[in-house]
Amino acid sequence: MKTIGILTSGGDAPGMNAAVRAVVRSAFVKGMKVFGIRRGYQGLIKDDMFEMELRSVSDIIQCGGTMLYTARSVEFNSPEGVAKAVKICKKRGIEGIVVIGGDGSFRGARDLSASGIPCVGIPATIDNDLACTDYTIGFDTAMNTATQMVDLLRVTSESHDRCSVVEVMGRRAGYLALQTGISVGATAILVPEVEYNVDKDVISRIKKSMKTNKRHFIVIVAEGIGMVNDLSDYIYQKTGIECRPTILGHVQRGGVPTVTDRVMASRMGCHAVGLLAKGIGNRVVVLDHSQIKDIDIFEALAMTKEFDKKLYQVARDISV
Amino acid sequence: MKTIGILTSGGDAPGMNAAVRAVVRSAFVKGMKVFGIRRGYQGLIKDDMFEMELRSVSDIIQCGGTMLYTARSVEFNSPEGVAKAVKICKKRGIEGIVVIGGDGSFRGARDLSASGIPCVGIPATIDNDLACTDYTIGFDTAMNTATQMVDLLRVTSESHDRCSVVEVMGRRAGYLALQTGISVGATAILVPEVEYNVDKDVISRIKKSMKTNKRHFIVIVAEGIGMVNDLSDYIYQKTGIECRPTILGHVQRGGVPTVTDRVMASRMGCHAVGLLAKGIGNRVVVLDHSQIKDIDIFEALAMTKEFDKKLYQVARDISV
Amino acid sequence: MKTIGILTSGGDAPGMNAAVRAVVRSAFVKGMKVFGIRRGYQGLIKDDMFEMELRSVSDIIQCGGTMLYTARSVEFNSPEGVAKAVKICKKRGIEGIVVIGGDGSFRGARDLSASGIPCVGIPATIDNDLACTDYTIGFDTAMNTATQMVDLLRVTSESHDRCSVVEVMGRRAGYLALQTGISVGATAILVPEVEYNVDKDVISRIKKSMKTNKRHFIVIVAEGIGMVNDLSDYIYQKTGIECRPTILGHVQRGGVPTVTDRVMASRMGCHAVGLLAKGIGNRVVVLDHSQIKDIDIFEALAMTKEFDKKLYQVARDISV
Amino acid sequence: MKTIGILTSGGDAPGMNAAVRAVVRSAFVKGMKVFGIRRGYQGLIKDDMFEMELRSVSDIIQCGGTMLYTARSVEFNSPEGVAKAVKICKKRGIEGIVVIGGDGSFRGARDLSASGIPCVGIPATIDNDLACTDYTIGFDTAMNTATQMVDLLRVTSESHDRCSVVEVMGRRAGYLALQTGISVGATAILVPEVEYNVDKDVISRIKKSMKTNKRHFIVIVAEGIGMVNDLSDYIYQKTGIECRPTILGHVQRGGVPTVTDRVMASRMGCHAVGLLAKGIGNRVVVLDHSQIKDIDIFEALAMTKEFDKKLYQVARDISV
Secondary structure: OOEEEEEEOOOOOOOHHHHHHHHHHHHHHOOOEEEEEOOHHHHHHOOOEEEOOHHHHOOOOOOOOOOOOOOOOOHHHOHHHHHHHHHHHHHHOOOEEEEEEOHHHHHHHHHHHHOOOOEEEEEEOOOOOOOOOOOOEOHHHHHHHHHHHHHHHHHHHHHHOOEEEEEEOOOOOOHHHHHHHHHOOOOEEEOOOOOOOHHHHHHHHHHHHHHOOOOOEEEEEEOOOOOHHHHHHHHHHHHOOOEEEEEOHHHHHOOOOOHHHHHHHHHHHHHHHHHHHOOOOOEEEEEEOOEEEEEEHHHHHHOOOOOOHHHHHHHHHHOO | OOEEEEEEOOOOOOOHHHHHHHHHHHHHHOOOEEEEEOOHHHHHHOOOEEEOOHHHHOOOOOOOOOOOOOOOOOHHHOHHHHHHHHHHHHHHOOOEEEEEEOHHHHHHHHHHHHOOOOEEEEEEOOOOOOOOOOOOEOHHHHHHHHHHHHHHHHHHHHHHOOEEEEEEOOOOOOHHHHHHHHHOOOOEEEOOOOOOOHHHHHHHHHHHHHHOOOOOEEEEEEOOOOOHHHHHHHHHHHHOOOEEEEEOHHHHHOOOOOHHHHHHHHHHHHHHHHHHHOOOOOEEEEEEOOEEEEEEHHHHHHOOOOOOHHHHHHHHHHOO | OOEEEEEEOOOOOOOHHHHHHHHHHHHHHOOOEEEEEOOHHHHHHOOOEEEOOHHHHOOOOOOOOOOOOOOOOOOOOOHHHHHHHHHHHHHHOOOEEEEEEOHHHHHHHHHHHHOOOOEEEEEEOOOOOOOOOOOOEOHHHHHHHHHHHHHHHHHHHHHHOOEEEEEEOOOOOOHHHHHHHHHOOOOEEEOOOOOOOHHHHHHHHHHHHHHOOOOOEEEEEEOOOOOHHHHHHHHHHHHOOOEEEEEOHHHHHOOOOOHHHHHHHHHHHHHHHHHHHOOOOOEEEEEEOOEEEEEEHHHHHHOOOOOOHHHHHHHHHHOO | OOEEEEEEOOOOOOOHHHHHHHHHHHHHHOOOEEEEEOOHHHHHHOOOEEEOOHHHHOOOOOOOOOOOOOOOOOHHHOHHHHHHHHHHHHHHOOOEEEEEEOHHHHHHHHHHHHOOOOEEEEEEOOOOOOOOOOOOEOHHHHHHHHHHHHHHHHHHHHHHOOEEEEEEOOOOOOHHHHHHHHHOOOOEEEOOOOOOOHHHHHHHHHHHHHHOOOOOEEEEEEOOOOOHHHHHHHHHHHHOOOEEEEEOHHHHHOOOOOHHHHHHHHHHHHHHHHHHHOOOOOEEEEEEOOEEEEEEHHHHHHOOOOOOHHHHHHHHHHOO
16 A cells, blocks of 8 residues: 555544554555545545645644544445545545544444455544453543542542542443542442442442541442432432532543553554555454454454453452 | 640632641741641531641641541531630630631631630632632632643543533632633633623634634633533534533542642741731731731621732633 | 734743733734744844734643744844844834743843834743742743652652652742742752751751651752752761752753743733833833733843742741 | 561552552451551561551552552561561461562562461562563553653753753663653663664664754663763764753652552452462462463562563654
């Protein structure tokens, strides 16, 4: 391949810029030309792109968000949309595309690949909810941002002998909530993957800790569970501890990328270009037991992820 | 005076610990004994206190919250409560008290002073809503924490061409919202002190900026205004810009104290002890045009604060 | 005036970008055209400038450093250099210039003003060493960055029962060192403005604290004193406490601007444009007891700054 | 086992407290008693320890450093010292010890195990230089702290068109330097594990980048190489780019533990107690391809670590 495109799609994740940079720079090492496509598949269909230079990606490795912007495209989710995208690629001479995003983005990459434009996916979502890979870019930054914010809540909770009930992002997945919950020593962690009973898994645990003179508490609730306002009221009613609900919200998306996200994005970006350079498409770059590998997109999308129950048990044992 | 008490009361504010430390240390320089009273006036009534040593306040200057804890006391707000407090003071030999908190706390200090226990107030609240002083401990940290969080939101808003509508604390006051709004370059800032019209002051401003190719926006709303969810819907409806509401919440209370808060608390703490050492009570320590002074509590509570309209205009002029 | 220039000069300071933004935006409100001059007076002489637009200064308020770059110019420090600068201004139609920097930069502004190009200075240096103003942009950020770093050192010092001897920036001035020293609870603070005796002001203070069971220490040394390696050795030799010297260095320049720096820069930037709009030059914008005012540059450069000895005493009293 | 001891030894590392907490809490789950031994093997020999309670480890998971303090002990490094330690253990009823530290600490654990007190090591050092494990507690925090500081330097380097030459910790290992170097987009990274030629690997790379209009540079040098002052001078001499050397120093030790360090410490702490509970000693807990396992201490100490040359090449390819 001589010319490739690159786009970011779906929710933004810290580290996407580091991945864009790695793709551009390693494509240049291999003598390729790179088009930066703005606002994901929508930009592809609208031919909203620019030829990137070596210095286009200078001083972005430390920036959250995505310099290529991102958007959702309804139009692309149709055979006509895909056909339009293929046409634009032909016109521009784009022979392959690196798609940085989550599973929705990979479905687009699969369709484009099937239509003759080989695509390689790089997993990037703060939710870490992709079954095909141990890691998705943005997860480490988001969990650290969430944890830093709950560390702030701890201070005021402690001063007032209160309980903070905090909703952490993650869509239908509880990975972000679990890591954050362990990191802040949460007395209870509620995630969609583990059945729970509020009386047993929250109220009893708080009451038990109260007996050992603990007077302030943190309860972490995954976005997929929600209901932090009701839960706060219920905890107060059952324990007498004043509660304050907090929904951390989009702040969690915005962190300065951590080292893990910058390095992982760099490694995955280089790997993706290596595949396209060999003409290989329809692959997702993955982390598999600390090794960078790649797998078929169809297979990747069909996999189901197992929740780390053992880690969840660690949290329960030591946060008392 | 040979023996004084110290308590923190009302909402916690970063820098309270630095004030406690300064009070203890400067009392020691003057040969005084200090009782640390836990959980504000409630602890005073319950005789929940301990004699502090030089090292009791080591390694707390950098900690948010309050090592003396804080609480609201209904009981103290009655002549019987105050009488009880006086009795405890006599029993313990406490001749004066330093009260760190906001206007509610100062009303208690006024009542105690009137009942024979001279009190000196140190203003500490993240809202900076006390008329008697240019500065209240905790304000600088809170406004920096709020700004850092909106900086995070900016990143994701920009990637998605969105508008972030953010509620900032401050109870009935807009100082925190104004400082944060200027610092993040908010297109609109709504505060209780300034009348507003959403169409003119938010929608028109956004539309005008859109014409100059601005695609992402930040709107800051003071807690005293609220309604960020409705406002988000309205902005989307009128401008077509996707909006995300965020309520920053108690995270704003928890920051590591900034230098301004640590230094201001140190200066005010020393000044408060200087007053008690001379037997002077019923005073509030204040910052008046960068000078540390003190004024009568009755007077302090009667003052009304003027909003800095000129600064508000600066914000409007340059955030376009 | 219809057209003005803006430049940043001398050492960079966090908040310079916020000042540039305020100048550009308030000039636009007044219908002026603005040239952004790159790399200070050197860029002016080389005619290295560009016409700024409303959006040129978008998304920079939160960035440290200066988007206009900065440099020192030997050539400008001569009558020929100034004449060249005046010629370029005439050619470009530049009728006045806003100069953001420290005293060296203001000397240039004075010379240019005297040669017919009215200049207004905005004080920006992390050292806060200008006599004419209570505040210089960048100081708040730098003192918070320095404090955060010494907070990190405290953690490891405490774990090892060590003494950290830390050099803080400030050139010949001790303001940064004093604020940092108070904020970290330094057992000793050495600044050029206060005579000291190492045995009395460092060793004795450490030994006295050791008797009260303090086992880890922080000593802050202003850049103007230096010698942290020798001082470390000496402390170890005299007290038996293991010491670690650290020179914080240029890291202190790079912080994300704090709210104080962003707001102060916004206010000063607007004030500077207000002056030029009225055709007034040869002035420095200053903070005088929390009010923004302006004074004559000649006078400003002739003033001498007094060190806050009272604050220094506060530090000595409470850090024991 | 009914009673165990726990100590931290060698250089402090962020996350040590999280490990202590996990050990205490999971020992309690298993009905064990835990002695907290102060200042490592030195405290063991001096019988400086205290019985820990459930709440002894509250609110420490977010703190860097070690609540048990750390120190080096010359006396313990002798058969007599070990014998003394064994005697103290017998007296106290300590049947096993968890040792948190680096390879020096593990040699002590090996000797104690051989003398009849089964020990389990938990790897904790910011250098990540232990061959037996993919991860040592503290590494993630340290590399993020180092990166944040170089991010600050980048800002000022860029404003002045300078080159920052930065020494990063790591003793004889280059892991911290490599991760930091990739994360900051360093033009050159010098580590002890890879042979280098300054002209080819630093000067030529900078000159090549200058041709593509890059004007500011970062060079990362591992502690094991050092010489940043000389290197700075040499770069200036050869390229004309102004250089500023910085030695980050002990600040790198002090960070608030990241999520990875808190979670890894929690997992390793639980695993260590699980081993002692079964009477198993002379083991080191390790991370092996994202799995927590354990290996023989003798074997662990005999292993040699391989440097990730492929990752080093990634750095060279994309930082241009």
